[in-house]
Amino acid sequence: MTDLKQRSLEEVKGLSVEEAVEIMRQAGIVGAGGGGFPTYFKYMKPLPHLLVNATESEPGYWGDKLVHKEHLEEFLQLFEAMKTIFDFEQITLAVHEKDRKWYADYQEHADGVFDVRYVPDTYALGEEKTLVKHATETKVPRFVDNPDGTRRPGMPPDVGKIVNNTETLLNVYNALFLGKPLTTKFFTVYGEEVDTKVYEVPIGASVSEVLGIAGLDVENSGHLTVLDGGPYLHDMAIAQLGTGDAYVRRMTNSLFVIAEGRQGKEYAEIETECPEEGIVSLVGEISGVNVPLGGGLLTPATPLVSEGDEVEYEQMIGEPVDQGFSVGVWASLGGEISSLENGIVAISGGAIAQEEAEAEAEPTMAGGAQPRGEGEPFQEAGSSRGNG
Amino acid sequence: MAYVITEACIGTKNTACVTACPVDCIYDAGDHFIINPAECIDCSMCMPECPVEAIYPGDEVPEYLQEYATKAAEFDYSGIAPGVEIN
Numbered sequence: 001m002t003d004l005k006q007r008s009l010e011e012v013k014g015l016s017v018e019e020a021v022e023i024m025r026q027a028g029i030v031g032a033g034g035g036g037f038p039t040y041f042k043y044m045k046p047l048p049h050l051l052v053n054a055t056e057s058e059p060g061y062w063g064d065k066l067v068h069k070e071h072l073e074e075f076l077q078l079f080e081a082m083k084t085i086f087d088f089e090q091i092t093l094a095v096h097e098k099d100r101k102w103y104a105d106y107q108e109h110a111d112g113v114f115d116v117r118y119v120p121d122t123y124a125l126g127e128e129k130t131l132v133k134h135a136t137e138t139k140v141p142r143f144v145d146n147p148d149g150t151r152r153p154g155m156p157p158d159v160g161k162i163v164n165n166t167e168t169l170l171n172v173y174n175a176l177f178l179g180k181p182l183t184t185k186f187f188t189v190y191g192e193e194v195d196t197k198v199y200e201v202p203i204g205a206s207v208s209e210v211l212g213i214a215g216l217d218v219e220n221s222g223h224l225t226v227l228d229g230g231p232y233l234h235d236m237a238i239a240q241l242g243t244g245d246a247y248v249r250r251m252t253n254s255l256f257v258i259a260e261g262r263q264g265k266e267y268a269e270i271e272t273e274c275p276e277e278g279i280v281s282l283v284g285e286i287s288g289v290n291v292p293l294g295g296g297l298l299t300p301a302t303p304l305v306s307e308g309d310e311v312e313y314e315q316m317i318g319e320p321v322d323q324g325f326s327v328g329v330w331a332s333l334g335g336e337i338s339s340l341e342n343g344i345v346a347i348s349g350g351a352i353a354q355e356e357a358e359a360e361a362e363p364t365m366a367g368g369a370q371p372r373g374e375g376e377p378f379q380e381a382g383s384s385r386g387n388g
Numbered sequence: 389m390a391y392v393i394t395e396a397c398i399g400t401k402n403t404a405c406v407t408a409c410p411v412d413c414i415y416d417a418g419d420h421f422i423i424n425p426a427e428c429i430d431c432s433m434c435m436p437e438c439p440v441e442a443i444y445p446g447d448e449v450p451e452y453l454q455e456y457a458t459k460a461a462e463f464d465y466s467g468i469a470p471g472v473e474i475n
Contacts, residue, residue: 127432133445142448143441153436232410232429265411 002026005179009077012176013084017046020085020176025320026328027175028182033165034233036251036296038325039172042162048089050082051156053131053165054103055096055119058230060272061254062198063186064166065102066279071170072105078173079114090114094135096121128163132156183314183332184283185248188272189214191257192224196272200281202332204289204347207237207246207255213282216257218242227256231267247290283313286349289333291317293343299324300343309337317345389446390425391434392460394453396442397421403472405434405443412470417463424465 002022007015015023025040033053056064068075079091091114095103098121107116119134129140138161141154156163164172167186174180185203190196194214201210207226212218221241227234228246230253237246240260258267294300301318305311311331318329335349390413393405397420405421406414413427414434423434425446435443444450449457 122430127430130430130432130445139448142435142444151441232431233433 003179004175004181007177007179009081009177012077012081015085015176017043017086023175024172025326026181027171028327028329029168029171029175030182030250030298030327031165032167032171032185032251032253034229034251034253036249036298038298038327039164039168040327041325042157042164043086045157046086046088047157047162048160049136049162050086050088050091051128051131051135051161051163052091052093052114052169053128053163054093054099055131056166056253057122058232058254059268060190060196060256060270061188061230062196062272062274063188063253063279065099066198066274067166067170067186068103068106070278071173072109074170074173074177075106076109076113077177078169081176082172083113092117092135094119094131128156129154131163132159132161136161181314181316181328181330182250183330184281185250185252186279187248187252188254189257190254190272191267191270192259193221194257195275197275198279200279200283201248202283202286202289203248203250204291204332204344205248205282205286206288206290207248208241209286210248210282211241211255211257213285214255216241223260225258225260225262227258227264228252228254229264230254230256231264231270234264247292249292251296286333288335288338288346288348291329291332291345291347293318293329293345294326295343297325299326301326301329303340303345305337305340305345307337307340311335311337311347389430390428390460391423391430391432392425392444392446392449392453392457393421393423393438394442394444394449394456395420396440397438400440400442402439404437404439406471408433408437409470415463415465415468415470416472417459422460422463424463424470425460426465427470 002019021040021043029039031037054064083091093106093116095116095118097118110116117135133139138159140156140159143151144154144158145151171182184200186200188198194216197214208218219242224241226238226241228237229235238244299321301320303318305317313334315331316328317331320326320328333347333349335347338348339346411427411429413424415422
């Protein structure tokens with residue numbers, strides 16, 4: 001009973017813990033907040049309290065706020081279902097004080113299934129241990145002892161909390177209710193020379209192509225640097241726009257365009273306007289994708305396709321393995337498998353010439369590095385950002 | 389409420405925290421590293437990196453280590469650059 005298929009609220013509520021966890025695993029859901037931790041693993045052992053982290057903290061971000069605004073009904077149904085499946089004593093939506101008005105609809109519906117808690121407007125609340133401290137009466141211990149005598153940093157499950165971010169939970173809704181696997185990422189595009197936008201983008205899309213759609217003259221923008229992240233926490237995506245490329249990752253929360261030679265934190269005071277048009281989907285607008293079968297914390301999935309195969313959008317292309325953390329991988333674009341190398345499945349959608357698609361997939365980063373993708377996790381994208 | 393580096397850093401001065409800090413607010417105070425509370429954004433990324441567990445959230449510093457919080461608050465950060473001095 002773990003097929004990805006449409007389910008009614010009652011059918012979802014009828015799922016066992018094991019079935020719901022397996023659906024999350026097959027659907028390929030990992031923490032969208034930045035950590036990339038496999039979501040299914042957080043739910044294997046039921047805990048009393050689910051905290052939904054809606055405190056996106058990087059200056060200028062709008063993604064999570066728009067996801068909540070546009071998907072109220074989905075979250076209400078999901079909270080009801082999750083409470084039944086996992087027997088949560090409490091589900092809490094944690095929101096910055098400054099966003100009270102924005103989340104007023106949720107406050108109105110907070111009738112016992114979940115509650116809304118307001119936390120201080122500091123940056124740090126995006127970090128899950130700090131969030132637990134402010135949204136509950138509990139503190140995650142700094143360090144805990146392992147059975148083998150070693151010590152590790154404390155985590156929310158040590159005090160009975162599961163922390164998931166907004167987008168991760170929307171992906172759980174999509175899997176449990178709609179039977180939709182994870183194939184897209186929501187993120188904010190902002191900074192120098194671009195209007196602020198929030199896009200839903202196929203995973204593995206070219207960063208250059210997305211920025212071209214956002215209105216940048218990519219070929220003549222060597223004076224710009226693109227960060228995957230915000231002013232404070234980020235990884236380098238493209239040092240000089242127009243030279244080399246990067247891929248949209250499962251934990252990309254922003255493409256932040258800054259002047260080449262400056263540092264992200266110099267933009268910490270940046271303020272952006274919420275894009276009037278809301279979230280814009282680029283599904284079907286992208287010419288090619290490079291989808292990683294693993295990377296970061298994930299053991300690569302077993303590929304189900306070969307070079308030259310035709311695949312449809314949302315077709316399974318990688319099956320999770322039993323070793324370590326592993327999740328299902330799905331085509332974020334319909335088209336032809338143009339290559340399968342180094343754990344990356346390249347799919348060409350045919351919207352641009354094949355040569356150009358291949359050129360984009362070439363390792364042309366300055367210094368000869370591979371284009372950045374999950375196959376080669378960024379240095380800063382570690383567990384410390386695990387608020388997903 | 390900034391993070392505070394305490395006694396265990398003395399004699400250790402492992403630089404993992406300096407590398408982890410996204411805002412470069414960790415300075416070399418001689419015997420130990422020190423976090424400038426005016427610059428710390430409370431992100432907590434330094435804390436799990438410390439191999440000797442010297443770093444505490446500001447409101448969780450044990451009483452016997454409070455002098456390190458006081459020192460960080462009163463320290464003169466002018467004239468020194470954050471990070472590790474390269475000789």
